[in-house]
Amino acid sequence: xxxxxxxxxxxxxxxxxxxxxxxxxxxxxxLARNLANRKFITKCTSNEKxxxxxxxKEVILSLNSLGDIFFIDIEHGSxxxxxxxxxxxxxxxxxxxxxxxxxxxxxxxxxxxAQINEEDHLRLSVLAPGLNIEKCWQRINEIxxxxxxxxxxxxxxxxxxxxxxxxxxxxxxxxxxMMHLPALKMTDQLKKLFDSARDMNLTIRGLFGEGTEAIGDxxxxxxxxxxxxxxxxxxxxFQTVIIPKIVEYERIARDKLLIQEVNILDDKIARALALLxxxxxxxxxxxxxxxSNLRMGINMGRVKEISIQTINELFLLTQPAHLQINxxxxxxxxxxxxxxxxxxxxKLN
Amino acid sequence: xxxxxxxxxxxxVHLTEIVDGHRTETHLCQACAQKEGVTxxxxxxxxxxxxxxxxxxxxxxxxAIEEKVGKVCSDCGMSMEEFRKQALLGCPxxxxxxxADLREIIEKTQDNNLTHIGKIPPRIAKPAAQVQExxxxxxxxxxxxxxxxxxxxxxxxxxxxxxxxxx
Numbered sequence: 001x002x003x004x005x006x007x008x009x010x011x012x013x014x015x016x017x018x019x020x021x022x023x024x025x026x027x028x029x030x031l032a033r034n035l036a037n038r039k040f041i042t043k044c045t046s047n048e049k050x051x052x053x054x055x056x057k058e059v060i061l062s063l064n065s066l067g068d069i070f071f072i073d074i075e076h077g078s079x080x081x082x083x084x085x086x087x088x089x090x091x092x093x094x095x096x097x098x099x100x101x102x103x104x105x106x107x108x109x110x111x112x113x114a115q116i117n118e119e120d121h122l123r124l125s126v127l128a129p130g131l132n133i134e135k136c137w138q139r140i141n142e143i144x145x146x147x148x149x150x151x152x153x154x155x156x157x158x159x160x161x162x163x164x165x166x167x168x169x170x171x172x173x174x175x176x177x178m179m180h181l182p183a184l185k186m187t188d189q190l191k192k193l194f195d196s197a198r199d200m201n202l203t204i205r206g207l208f209g210e211g212t213e214a215i216g217d218x219x220x221x222x223x224x225x226x227x228x229x230x231x232x233x234x235x236x237x238f239q240t241v242i243i244p245k246i247v248e249y250e251r252i253a254r255d256k257l258l259i260q261e262v263n264i265l266d267d268k269i270a271r272a273l274a275l276l277x278x279x280x281x282x283x284x285x286x287x288x289x290x291x292s293n294l295r296m297g298i299n300m301g302r303v304k305e306i307s308i309q310t311i312n313e314l315f316l317l318t319q320p321a322h323l324q325i326n327x328x329x330x331x332x333x334x335x336x337x338x339x340x341x342x343x344x345x346x347k348l349n
Numbered sequence: 350x351x352x353x354x355x356x357x358x359x360x361x362v363h364l365t366e367i368v369d370g371h372r373t374e375t376h377l378c379q380a381c382a383q384k385e386g387v388t389x390x391x392x393x394x395x396x397x398x399x400x401x402x403x404x405x406x407x408x409x410x411x412x413a414i415e416e417k418v419g420k421v422c423s424d425c426g427m428s429m430e431e432f433r434k435q436a437l438l439g440c441p442x443x444x445x446x447x448x449a450d451l452r453e454i455i456e457k458t459q460d461n462n463l464t465h466i467g468k469i470p471p472r473i474a475k476p477a478a479q480v481q482e483x484x485x486x487x488x489x490x491x492x493x494x495x496x497x498x499x500x501x502x503x504x505x506x507x508x509x510x511x512x513x514x515x516x
Contacts, residue, residue: 228462
C-alpha cells in the first residue's frame with residue numbers, strides 16, 4: 001500500500017449514495033482505550049511507548065475481520081504523508097504532532113483506523129458514509145471486543161475505561177457526524193443551532209476551518225459526555241433524534257431559500273461555478289468555500305451538469321498534501337494555488 | 350490575496366479577531382506571520398478548556414491543605430499540580446490516588462455523572478458473568494432449602510429444575 005494509492009481517489013466515506021448524504025457526509029465513532037498496568041502516554045519513556053506500539057500493532061494486524069489493513073509508522077513518516085492522512089481524516093493532528101514511537105493501522109477501504117500512542121494508547125475509529133451511526137457502533141464494538149479478548153484494557157468497575165484525560169472517561173466513546181449546513185448559515189440560524197447543541201451537551205465545530213469559523217459550512221457534531229450514559233443510548237440519540245432533527249432544520253431552510261430568496265441562492269451558486277471553472281490562482285480557503293456553495297446547488301437541483309461525486313473528489317484533491325503528493329513534489333503556497341486552480345478547471349469544464 | 354506586510358508574497362495565514370463585536374481581518378504570508386510571532390492555533394482543544402477549568406477549581410481552596418502535602422502517585426510520579434497544567438493523567442492508578450481531587454472535575458465535565466454505565470471489556474465481563482451466575486446458584490439453593498423446610502414441594506421441584514438448568 002502506497003500513499004499515492006490513497007491520494008488519487010475519493011474516500012469511501014464520501015459516498016453520495018448513502019442515507020441522507022446530501023446533508024450528512026459521514027458518521028464516525030471513536031473509542032479511547034489504554035492498556036492495563038501501563039502508564040499513560042505522558043509518563044511513558046520512548047522505550048515504553050515502543051513496547052505499547054509493538055503490542056497493539058501486532059494484535060490489530062492479527063485480526064482477521066478487518067480485511068486489507070496496513071501499518072503506517074508516524075514517527076518516521078514525512079510531514080507530507082502525515083498531512084495527507086489528516087486531510088483524509090485517518091489520523092488526528094494530535095498524532096501527527098506528537099513525539100516518539102507512534103503509528104496507525106488503517107484499512108485499505110479507509111473505513112477503519114487505529115491510532116496508537118495518540119493521547120491514549122489506542123484510539124479506534126470506524127467510519128461510514130451518510131447517517132450510519134448504528135452500523136459504526138456494531139462494527140467498532142466487535143473490533144473492540146476482539147482486541148479486548150487478547151489484551152487487558154485499563155478498566156475500573158466504577159469509572160469504566162480509564163483514559164488519560166477525564167473528558168473521555170467511562171465509555172471512551174466519541175460519536176461524530178460530519179454535516180453540510182449551508183442553508184442554515186445563509187438563513188442566519190447557526191447561532192440557534194449552536195446554542196441548543198450546547199444545552200444538549202453536544203460539541204459543534206467547523207470541519208475544514210481553523211478555530212470556530214467553518215470554511216464551507218461543514219460542521220462536525222459530537223457528544224461531550226462519556227461517563228454515566230451507555231454507548232447504546234448515545235448512538236441511538238444521534239441516529240434517531242439529534243441528526244434527523246438537524247437534517248430537518250436544514251431542509252426547511254433550503255425550502256425557505258427556494259421560495260423567498262431564489263435569486264440570491266442562484267447567484268451564489270452561479271458565481272461559485274464561474275469562479276471555480278475559470279480561476280487561475282485559488283487558495284484552499286476560497287476553493288472550499290466555493291465548492292460548498294456548488295455542492296448545495298447540485299443537491300438542491302439548481303446545477304445539473306456536475307455530479308456530487310465530482311465535488312466530493314475535489315474537496316480532497318484540492319487540499320495541500322493531496323496536491324503535492326499527486327504532483328510528486330513539494331510546492332510553495334503560490335504553486336499550490338496554481339495547481340489547485342488547474343485541477344478544478346480540468347474537472348469542472 | 351497579497352500579504353499585508355511585504356505586499357509581495359501570497360497571504361496564507363488569515364486571522365479573524367472579534368473584539369467587542371468589532372471584526373478585523375489580517376492576511377499575511379507565512380514568512381511575515383512568523384516574523385510577527387503569529388502562531389496558528391488549529392483549535393481550542395478540549396484539554397485547554399479543561400486546563401482553564403482546573404485552574405479555576407484550584408482557586409477554590411478546598412484542596413489547599415492536600416496541595417501543600419503534595420501527594421504524588423507512586424506508580425507514575427504524577428502530582429495534581431502537574432495534572433492541572435496539562436490536563437492529562439499519568440497512569441490508570443491516578444484515578445484512585447487523586448480520587449477526591451478529581452471528583453469535582455469529573456462531575457463538571459461529565460454532566461454530574463460519576464459512575465460508568467455501558468460496556469465492560471470481555472476479559473472482565475466473563476469473570477463478572479461467572480460471579481453473577483454463582484450468586485444466582487447460591488440464591489436458588491437457599492430458597493430451595495427454605496422450601497424443603499416449609500414442605501412446599503411444588504416450589505422445591507421448580508427450584509431444583511432451575512438449578513439443573515444452570516449447572
